[in-house]
Amino acid sequence: MDVGHIVLSEKPQLSLFETSPAPARKPPRRKPAKKKKAGGPLTAEEMGAQQRDISVAEFFTKNRHLLGFDNATKALLTTVKEAVDNSLDAAEEAGLLPEVTVEIRPLLATNGSRSGTNGANGDPNAPERFVVAVTDNGPGVVKAQIPKIFGKLLYGSKFHRLRQSRGQQGIGISAAGMYGQLTTGQPTRIVSRTGKGKPAHKFEILVNTQKNQPEIVTDEVVEWAYDHGTRVEIALEARYQRGSHSVDEYLRQCAVANPHATFIYRAPDGLETVFERGISIQPTSPKEIKPHPYGVELGVLMKMLKTTKATKLKAFLATDFSRVSPAVASEICDVAGLSQNAWVSRIARDEADRLYQAIPKVKLRKPPTDCLAPIGAEAIRAGLTKEFEPEFVHAVTRSPSVYRGNPFSIEVGVAFGGKLKADEAVKVIRFANRVPLLYQQSACAISKSVGSVPWRNYGVQHPKGGMPVGPLVVFVHFASVWVPFTSESKEAIAHYPEILKELRLCMQDCGRVVGRHIRRQKRLADAEKKRSYIEKYLPHIGIALQEILDLTDEQREDAFGKLVEILNRSRKP
């Protein structure tokens, strides 16, 4: 390695618009490599001829691990998760109480035997082929939209709006179908009906990956027992297991975070589990909002100026953002040194920049909270109590905050003691918009925040640089109009500073309360110990006093009673 020699640059700083800088060093000549490579070097023209478009479906087929399909176990969970997310979102938007049925069964080959798979090494642990079928009682999908929703990536209704929902990318379910197609060659099968008396449409759809377009294999009207709803069936290579990363665990956690939904689960072994809804009230449906000015990037502001329906600057600010009243809009214009009546279409980049820099100087109210649907402290406490039977439970829902213009809200619940094990790392249960996150815990902002809280101050063991250790469960729900996941597979939340801060503050709120409980428990335990000493030794002292002072039994009892009283009084704070 070259350690590098350091010289102070004598060149003046270039302005951005200087295009032809005199290089500090003589520009290097074409220096042919000594060894000609096999195949021969290419010219710029030859390289240019190789350039071409990459379809987003091709991209994600090659990078299927980005979508949560990196191994056969995870592929099964991801497929179930994408379908269930869609079912819950649709039911909520339609104002229906969701009932979702998840079935997983072996894929039967045409001759009726279990269908085998490749598995490069003839490995007995090689994945098998399964069919995942998810059926809901939701509003159904109109016929024209079925092929695109299930057969095209980056297509959907949730990306372009600011409203809390589980899906947001328009990738998930079509990607699951694409993975099924990749590993079994089979199309995705959909049945959907939008209401009683309307036909139930059945489609078989493949994704044309080169074009990122659906290919309709069959399209027919069928009999279907549901009045309204959607059923999606995907055949895929997968591995079924129970345990911490399983479909079973995912549905169990789903039921905790969605007490208004019923889940029916038929596992590959035929076992059926029903998670009945706990409440029959639809949670307040989150509203769609406009962006909050704090954190909106210059480029986004410029784009909004281009596409707004408003014609004057003040009107643009007051109508296209949330929490900007006409008075506040005037103030922003003033701080930016721009006229309130400036034509939006004539705002140049430099002026947009002044506007952008004026925004943080004006005090704005926090974003509206009705775009978010937190689970609620009470429901979290109930869930934790039922699940873990702890000796103490507490939960906090923090008021919303903003990152990059997006409102978000953190909820934290803690369960302590009881049946929880004292010598294990704290169990962290993560949710984003009511969806359980089971993978990539170490990459998640939630886990990072758990590690950064000063648990020792609250009486919980906490090895330096690690996770706290103790009989503690930390339940965290991140709710936002846009969840910044670290990958398209939506398994971990990205480390935005504003999010990390709110997470930490919310955990500290809970931590302090748990700390008080732990200290009180410790005090009580100490007192209990003392009491037991008193009860153990005082009678003997009584007898000794009787012997020494020659007391009657009555006097002894009297002295004993007084001693107990005095000692009990002394151990009260």
Add this chain to the structure above:
Amino acid sequence: MDVGHIVLSEKPQLSLFETSPAPARKPPRRKPAKKKKAGGPLTAEEMGAQQRDISVAEFFTKNRHLLGFDNATKALLTTVKEAVDNSLDAAEEAGLLPEVTVEIRPLLATNGSRSGTNGANGDPNAPERFVVAVTDNGPGVVKAQIPKIFGKLLYGSKFHRLRQSRGQQGIGISAAGMYGQLTTGQPTRIVSRTGKGKPAHKFEILVNTQKNQPEIVTDEVVEWAYDHGTRVEIALEARYQRGSHSVDEYLRQCAVANPHATFIYRAPDGLETVFERGISIQPTSPKEIKPHPYGVELGVLMKMLKTTKATKLKAFLATDFSRVSPAVASEICDVAGLSQNAWVSRIARDEADRLYQAIPKVKLRKPPTDCLAPIGAEAIRAGLTKEFEPEFVHAVTRSPSVYRGNPFSIEVGVAFGGKLKADEAVKVIRFANRVPLLYQQSACAISKSVGSVPWRNYGVQHPKGGMPVGPLVVFVHFASVWVPFTSESKEAIAHYPEILKELRLCMQDCGRVVGRHIRRQKRLADAEKKRSYIEKYLPHIGIALQEILDLTDEQREDAFGKLVEILNRSRKP
């Protein structure tokens, strides 16, 4: 939470093609939620009307953290990295020895003052605006391709081929420009010339995010001092720092992994650092290969059958895959029970499946190795020695293996002792296709493998479930025709089982050698201790013997000499 009641399903398993399953439970009726939500529930038709396409540029603008732009410090490194990757790739393809100049300087506002930024809270640590300029002496880019390469996501020459290169997605540099545009509103500026006597083209390009298409702001011919090469300038919001995740560190590691390249670095403070190339020989350029049949998915096989130029099955297998000779192709056809002369266009899904299941049953040679360009054990040893001055160094390049049909090769180097600190976690240095990986260490397959190696067997401390501790550096290079990164920001390698296995085996190869060294050192240290005891105590024994036995000085010396001899002999093995 509902614990769930379990019932054995009485229903027979459904065949995949049964579209109208009689549900085990009576299908739920439309059950209106008790509370009507504000804004009102939507019908399927209303939801359908909201569905729309999402452009991949919109997707990545909203998810910019996926591309490595989640914070201002990382944004600077990512921008430099994407530009440098492209420079090195182009020079290598053209058979040129690369010289890459990286400049970072504050963005000057039009009035000459440093340009400020937003920073929602008026925070003094808020990011500043910088210009990153990367200039190379590569082959240049032909005029027609400049706008698309720098102004369109998912466009490039490297995605559709199997050949080791740094870039592979066709996203990086246009995404960096898009981030610059988002945070400063400025276009990407490019100057490129493809040879002496040809014009140097200067472009200013914006990305139209709604369409994912370049918008050309200016397009002109300019004077430029370079005969051939490309210069790209991006103005962006960023934070500059030195240290472990810095541009400085990145370029230093780049120089280690690319000893044939010269890097010139001008930091924002005007300091210039030059990393001169250590060798003037272009590394053997990797060749493009065809996919290896092991690990190719059924869906990919079906797509290849559709797009092949071959007409007969045997010819298809023998020409479209690597390591499939005509004889092997015949064998695969036989195992699959298909005719060698079957028309490729008539192979149905079931037959393709038989082909797919036959492949792992036929023995194939490992994939060709000339598609990979490892750094080489010697260069790794030299780099580690220069950088860390250890007492012991070792490196291994493993022969290639395959994951999902892609050949890959692992190289591991270890440095032990010397100036390295004994009480810290082992330092892991990660590279993928010669590119240093500085972020997301804990999410990377490399780190996971380091943790899974039984270091204790090699005499290195290793806390359970953690990283080993000791005066040890582990250098790992993953080279492949396709690197499976965990996100588009290309910071960590995904956990494919085949990759984890090869990583572990290669580390164990190195670990055993280090272990021998550590044991030898320990033996030598023990012997040294014994020798020092002998030298310390024997003279006294000599004197004691002289007194007891009344020896002359000469006899004493003689006895002493013999004792030394006997003891020295006894401590040899």
